[in-house]
Amino acid sequence: MSHHLFLLSPTDTPIYSLAHQSTKSTAPSSGSTLSSNLPSWSTAPFSGTLTALSGAQSVGTASTQNGAPKIGAGQDRHVIQMIANASLDVIEEMMVSNSAMYLKSIDKFNEWTVSAFVTPGNMKFVLLHEAKNDEGIRSFFMEVWELYVKTAMNPFHRSDRTIRSTVFDARVRASAKKWL
Amino acid sequence: MYTSGQAVVHPRLSVLSTSSLPSEHSSLGTASSTTRFSLPPSGSSTPVPMPTSASTLSLSKTPMTAVNLVRPNIYDRPLNKTRTSEVSLAAFTFLFSEMIQYTQKRVNGVADFERKLNTLGYRMGLKMLELHAWRTEGTSKAPKRETRFLTVLSTIGNVMWKAFFGRAMDAIQKSVTKDDEFMLIENDPAITKFISISKDMGSLSCSALTAGVVEAILDGLGFPARVTAHNVPTEANPNCTTILIKLDRSVLDREEALK
Known part of the structure; x- marks a missing residue:
C-alpha cells in the first residue's frame, strides 16, 4: 500500500511531497481499470506512460515485491503527479460550496483514490x-496541518517556497507511519 | 510543474525587498553617519573582539556546554494560546513604530507608504488566519472553513479581531451606494493609539497594516478584495478608522450563484 502526499501552495506550487510505503495490509480496492477498454500501445514511444495511465498492471516491473515499492504501471512518479494535479480542479470546485476542510475521496483514477485537505489559508x-481509510487519513491530515501551521509561523518561511526542514519531514513521516 | 523550476513569485510577497533597492543605499549612508548606541562607534579606540577569538575563548573554558546546547525546535512548541503568549500593547507599539520608521525611509508619497504597510499586514494576516483557524478548529472532528462572505466578514469583525486585538470591531456596515463595498469601523484602534499624523502626511492612516491583515484573511478564504484604511474622525471619536473592503466582481457573482 503506497501513499503519496503533496502540499500545494495557494498558487499551486508544490512545496512538499512525500511517498509513503505503508506496512499495514489492507485489501486493495478492486475496480475495473481503463485498460480493459483500450488497445495495447506497446510500440509507441510513450507506451510506458500510456499503459500507466490506462491502468494496465502487466507491464514491465509492475509486479509487487514484498515491501519494495512498485515501479511501472500507475506507480510512475510523473503519473502520480499528474493524478494529483488533475484532482486540483475537483478540489477547487468543491471548496467553493463545501465548508469542510477535509474532502474525502474526491477523485478516483484507476487504483488511486484522492483525498484532500484545504486549510483556511488556501x-x-x-x-x-x-x-479506504477515512478516519486514519483525517488524523494524518490534522497532524500535517499542525506541522504546516508551525512552519508557516516561521518568519523566514514563504508560502511559495518548498519546505526543506528535516524535522518537518521526519514528523510527517512519523505521522504517516502512525495513521496510514 | 513538480520539477524544480523557477517558482512564480507571488507579487505581494516581494514588494518590500525589491522595489526599494536604490533608496536603501542613501538611507543607510545617513544612518551610519549618525551615532547610534546599538552600534559600536566607527572610530572607537576599543577594538571590537573578533568573533573567532571570542568563540575559542569560551570554548577553552567550557568545552562541553557549547556542544550540548540544542536550540528548541519550532515543531516542539505548542501553538495554543496561553496567557504568557499575549503581547503587551507597549511592546507592540514599539515594534510598530519601528516598522513605520523603516517603511517611511523607503517610500515616496502617502499612497506608497500605505501600500507597503498593507503589504506588511498582508504577510501578518496570512499567518494570523492560519493560526487562528488552527486554534479554533484544530481539535474539531470535522474542521470547517467559512465559505460565505457575510459570515466571513462578521467572523473577522467579531471573533478574529477579539482574538488578535482584544476587542471586536465597533461596527460592520455595507455601503448604501455600492453593492461591492463593505466597511469595518473601529472607533479607537489600539494599534494607532499612540500615533499622531503630521500635517504634511495628510490622509495617511497607519491602519493600512490592519487593512492588509483583512485583505490576507479574505484572500486566503477565497474572497479577493482590495482593502484600504481611512481616517473618519468624528466629534466623539477623533481616531475613528474605517477599513474599506472593495470586493472583486467574481466574489459577488459567486455569492449570487450560491444563494
Whole structure:
C-alpha cells in the first residue's frame, strides 16, 4: 500500500511531497481499470506512460515485491503527479460550496483514490491512496496541518517556497507511519 | 510543474525587498553617519573582539556546554494560546513604530507608504488566519472553513479581531451606494493609539497594516478584495478608522450563484 502526499501552495506550487510505503495490509480496492477498454500501445514511444495511465498492471516491473515499492504501471512518479494535479480542479470546485476542510475521496483514477485537505489559508494537501481509510487519513491530515501551521509561523518561511526542514519531514513521516 | 523550476513569485510577497533597492543605499549612508548606541562607534579606540577569538575563548573554558546546547525546535512548541503568549500593547507599539520608521525611509508619497504597510499586514494576516483557524478548529472532528462572505466578514469583525486585538470591531456596515463595498469601523484602534499624523502626511492612516491583515484573511478564504484604511474622525471619536473592503466582481457573482 503506497501513499503519496503533496502540499500545494495557494498558487499551486508544490512545496512538499512525500511517498509513503505503508506496512499495514489492507485489501486493495478492486475496480475495473481503463485498460480493459483500450488497445495495447506497446510500440509507441510513450507506451510506458500510456499503459500507466490506462491502468494496465502487466507491464514491465509492475509486479509487487514484498515491501519494495512498485515501479511501472500507475506507480510512475510523473503519473502520480499528474493524478494529483488533475484532482486540483475537483478540489477547487468543491471548496467553493463545501465548508469542510477535509474532502474525502474526491477523485478516483484507476487504483488511486484522492483525498484532500484545504486549510483556511488556501493551502491544499493532496493524498493519493489505494485503500479506504477515512478516519486514519483525517488524523494524518490534522497532524500535517499542525506541522504546516508551525512552519508557516516561521518568519523566514514563504508560502511559495518548498519546505526543506528535516524535522518537518521526519514528523510527517512519523505521522504517516502512525495513521496510514 | 513538480520539477524544480523557477517558482512564480507571488507579487505581494516581494514588494518590500525589491522595489526599494536604490533608496536603501542613501538611507543607510545617513544612518551610519549618525551615532547610534546599538552600534559600536566607527572610530572607537576599543577594538571590537573578533568573533573567532571570542568563540575559542569560551570554548577553552567550557568545552562541553557549547556542544550540548540544542536550540528548541519550532515543531516542539505548542501553538495554543496561553496567557504568557499575549503581547503587551507597549511592546507592540514599539515594534510598530519601528516598522513605520523603516517603511517611511523607503517610500515616496502617502499612497506608497500605505501600500507597503498593507503589504506588511498582508504577510501578518496570512499567518494570523492560519493560526487562528488552527486554534479554533484544530481539535474539531470535522474542521470547517467559512465559505460565505457575510459570515466571513462578521467572523473577522467579531471573533478574529477579539482574538488578535482584544476587542471586536465597533461596527460592520455595507455601503448604501455600492453593492461591492463593505466597511469595518473601529472607533479607537489600539494599534494607532499612540500615533499622531503630521500635517504634511495628510490622509495617511497607519491602519493600512490592519487593512492588509483583512485583505490576507479574505484572500486566503477565497474572497479577493482590495482593502484600504481611512481616517473618519468624528466629534466623539477623533481616531475613528474605517477599513474599506472593495470586493472583486467574481466574489459577488459567486455569492449570487450560491444563494
